Amino acid sequence: MRRIELPDAQWTRVSPKLIAVDLLGAAIFLVIAAGAGAAAWWLLHVLWLAIALAVLTVIALVNIALVPRRVRAIGYQLREDDLLFTRGIMWKRFVAVPYGRMQLVDIQRGPIARGMGLSELKFVTAAASAGVTIPGLLAADAETLRDHLVSVAESRRAGL
Amino acid sequence: MNPGADQLIDGEWHRLHPASPLLKGGIAFVAIFGVVVSNLREQLLGVFVPRLAQRGGDPVDYIVGHGYIIQALLVILAVLLVLIGGFYVSWRMHTFRITDEVVEVRSGVFIRNNRKARLDRIQGINIVRPLLARVFGAAKLEIDQAGHDASLHLSYLDTRAADQLRKDILRLASGSRAASAAPATAGSLLDRRVEEFTAPHHDVDAAPESIVKMHLGRLLGSMILGTGSVIALLLIAGAITWIAVTGDLFILFLAFPSVIGFGSYYVRRFTRSLRYSISGTPDGVRVGWGLLSTTNETLPPGRIHSVEVSQPLFWRPFGWWEVRVNRAAHSRTRGADNQANTTLLPVGNLADVTKVLELMLPELVGAESVSMIERGLRSRGGDDGFENSPLRAAWLRPLSWRRNGFLVTPGSFVLRRGGIWRSFTVVPKPRLQSVAIEQGPALRMLRLADLHLHTVHGPIRPHLDVVDVDVAVRLFGVVAAAAVTAGQADTSHRWRAGEAAV
Numbered sequence: 001m002r003r004i005e006l007p008d009a010q011w012t013r014v015s016p017k018l019i020a021v022d023l024l025g026a027a028i029f030l031v032i033a034a035g036a037g038a039a040a041w042w043l044l045h046v047l048w049l050a051i052a053l054a055v056l057t058v059i060a061l062v063n064i065a066l067v068p069r070r071v072r073a074i075g076y077q078l079r080e081d082d083l084l085f086t087r088g089i090m091w092k093r094f095v096a097v098p099y100g101r102m103q104l105v106d107i108q109r110g111p112i113a114r115g116m117g118l119s120e121l122k123f124v125t126a127a128a129s130a131g132v133t134i135p136g137l138l139a140a141d142a143e144t145l146r147d148h149l150v151s152v153a154e155s156r157r158a159g160l
Numbered sequence: 161m162n163p164g165a166d167q168l169i170d171g172e173w174h175r176l177h178p179a180s181p182l183l184k185g186g187i188a189f190v191a192i193f194g195v196v197v198s199n200l201r202e203q204l205l206g207v208f209v210p211r212l213a214q215r216g217g218d219p220v221d222y223i224v225g226h227g228y229i230i231q232a233l234l235v236i237l238a239v240l241l242v243l244i245g246g247f248y249v250s251w252r253m254h255t256f257r258i259t260d261e262v263v264e265v266r267s268g269v270f271i272r273n274n275r276k277a278r279l280d281r282i283q284g285i286n287i288v289r290p291l292l293a294r295v296f297g298a299a300k301l302e303i304d305q306a307g308h309d310a311s312l313h314l315s316y317l318d319t320r321a322a323d324q325l326r327k328d329i330l331r332l333a334s335g336s337r338a339a340s341a342a343p344a345t346a347g348s349l350l351d352r353r354v355e356e357f358t359a360p361h362h363d364v365d366a367a368p369e370s371i372v373k374m375h376l377g378r379l380l381g382s383m384i385l386g387t388g389s390v391i392a393l394l395l396i397a398g399a400i401t402w403i404a405v406t407g408d409l410f411i412l413f414l415a416f417p418s419v420i421g422f423g424s425y426y427v428r429r430f431t432r433s434l435r436y437s438i439s440g441t442p443d444g445v446r447v448g449w450g451l452l453s454t455t456n457e458t459l460p461p462g463r464i465h466s467v468e469v470s471q472p473l474f475w476r477p478f479g480w481w482e483v484r485v486n487r488a489a490h491s492r493t494r495g496a497d498n499q500a501n502t503t504l505l506p507v508g509n510l511a512d513v514t515k516v517l518e519l520m521l522p523e524l525v526g527a528e529s530v531s532m533i534e535r536g537l538r539s540r541g542g543d544d545g546f547e548n549s550p551l552r553a554a555w556l557r558p559l560s561w562r563r564n565g566f567l568v569t570p571g572s573f574v575l576r577r578g579g580i581w582r583s584f585t586v587v588p589k590p591r592l593q594s595v596a597i598e599q600g601p602a603l604r605m606l607r608l609a610d611l612h613l614h615t616v617h618g619p620i621r622p623h624l625d626v627v628d629v630d631v632a633v634r635l636f637g638v639v640a641a642a643a644v645t646a647g648q649a650d651t652s653h654r655w656r657a658g659e660a661a662v
Contacts, residue, residue: 001607001629001630002604002605002607002629003599003604003629004597004599004609004629004632004633005633006633006636006637081644081648082640082643082644084640090600090601091598091599091600091601092598092599092604093596093597093598093599094596094597094598094636095594095595095596096594096595096596096636096639096640096643097593097594098594098640098643098644098647100644100647100648101593101594101647125593125594125614126306126488126593126616127593127594127614127615127616127617128617129612129614129621130593130594130596130614132594156647156648158590158647158648158650159281159462159590159650159652159653160281160283160306160465160488160591160616
């Protein structure tokens with residue numbers, strides 16, 4: 001086994017609508033980078049700037065190609081006493097946070113995600129590096145999940 | 161004005177030491193006085209030696225020349241009265257109280273400020289005595305709370321009151337039902353001041369003996385061979401090369417400020433560390449620092465989020481180590497090297513480190529903990545009880561893969577890292593916030609992964625790189641489960657609640 005995998009985890013995947021949201025965001029970036037690159041090449045004749053922007057455009061294209069897989073790689077599981085979270089394809093990451101460590105839960109909505117009815121849930125602990133942010137939850141699901149997390153955290157409260 | 165120290169915890173509002181405004185503004189006061197004197201110098205000279213008096217253009221000349229002396233004195237008097245009045249009012253309005261649950265401070269004249277600290281959330285209590293305050297027999301009590309600059313300051317209190325208060329607050333916070341000890345009766349005022357000034361722990365009760373003795377030679381040696389000195393040497397070598405190559409001496413002028421910087425760094429670190437002491441009390445570890453201005457901090461049990469023992473390269477021949485900690489509170493009072501108060505032992509040998517670790521992490525102490533600490537610090541790796549990295553990790557960590565190791569003890573997680581800059585990290589199980597495993601493309605090709613233990617923010621970032629994939633996944637499960645059970649079983653926020661009333 002080369003990849004890190006948790007064999008007994010049953011992941012709850014995020015909404016496939018997140019693919020559209022991320023694609024739209026990436027496409028906007030692509031258009032801006034490509035447009036600026038074209039302007040630098042044909043209007044300003046600044047070669048280095050055009051090359052830099054061309055590189056950015058290629059990165060944006062690769063990014064777009066990877067968006068669907070990356071969204072499908074995001075998952076979480078509400079276990080008995082902790083929240084398990086995973087994301088990433090090339091850079092894979094698993095985090096386990098005990099519910100009792102919760103300091104607060106944040107729900108955020110970006111402009112594109114709001115149009116699609118999606119929310120992002122952030123689980124904040126006393127450690128800044130944990131970084132558990134679950135994107136692509138349907139607004140109602142996010143609120144249910146938040147209330148659930150708050151109630152389990154209350155029953156399993158631990159100090160710092 | 162000072163009420164008996166034992167009455168400070170009666171839940172009523174109390175005031176601070178009457179010299180507080182002077183001590184808080186002490187430096188500014190002296191500075192202003194100095195400026196005024198230096199401006200008046202010519203004039204004073206003129207008064208006593210009239211022949212040397214010169215007609216300058218400064219305001220003092222103008223006032224004297226035009227006969228406005230009375231008016232000027234009246235203005236000065238008025239300003240002084242307003243200042244003293246302001247200080248007095250702000251002192252009157254600055255009150256605090258301690259109840260069974262909280263410490264509360266009210267301050268401010270125009271903008272009222274009210275800060276409350278829950279006793280069971282106290283992260284540490286610090287008694288700070290700047291030089292000027294020591295002369296007045298006053299001390300500052302700092303009650304640390306989790307969060308950035310969230311501490312609560314009682315500046316200043318009578319030294320004895322501060323000591324008694326610290327003890328009482330810790331007793332209330334610990335959940336112990338023992339009665340407060342009666343404060344010792346004092347001799348004459350002068351005797352008391354002298355005694356307070358010389359006592360390193362300035363305790364009402366007999367101070368516990370420090371378990372580590374700071375040797376002058378070791379302190380000097382550790383500073384000369386420390387990382388700062390390596391940087392200084394590199395800079396000097398660079399400057400000499402530059403001069404040799406270009407023949408340009410101008411760089412010496414550029415080097416001057418950094419020489420002053422290094423000098424003050426060494427002097428500060430030296431004077432801070434000189435009267436270092438560390439000892440165990442029933443209410444936590446007590447660490448004292450400082451020669452002229454002293455600080456004395458008490459960390460109740462369970463307030464240390466991780467401990468790292470590390471060794472700069474040039475300390476290795478001497479077997480010296482440094483101990484640092486992660487804490488939830490980020491106090492404004494600075495530590496030995498002007499870092500935040502995270503260094504618990506500036507330098508010590510293996511025996512000192514073992515004693516300090518046993519004091520700070522009693523849950524680590526077991527039948528074989530001493531040999532475990534020694535293996536953690538000095539072992540070159542191999543089959544010694546730690547979960548080691550496989551041989552293929554040498555592709556990424558050619559020097560340290562052998563030492564890279566993980567160990568789960570009954571009370572904590574232990575990480576061993578570094579082939580050149582050796583370090584040994586302990587994370588108490590109940591303090592772990594979360595755990596993660598990560599894997600990038602290079603690690604995947606070698607069937608390796610990184611393990612991260614997340615604790616509160618601090619100088620230590622406990623992580624172990626290049627672990628075998630299967631081991632990493634297994635450790636992830638073990639650590640996550642242990643963190644849950646330890647977090648729920650933990651009672652250290654009321655660390656003496658289990659004790660019977662005395």
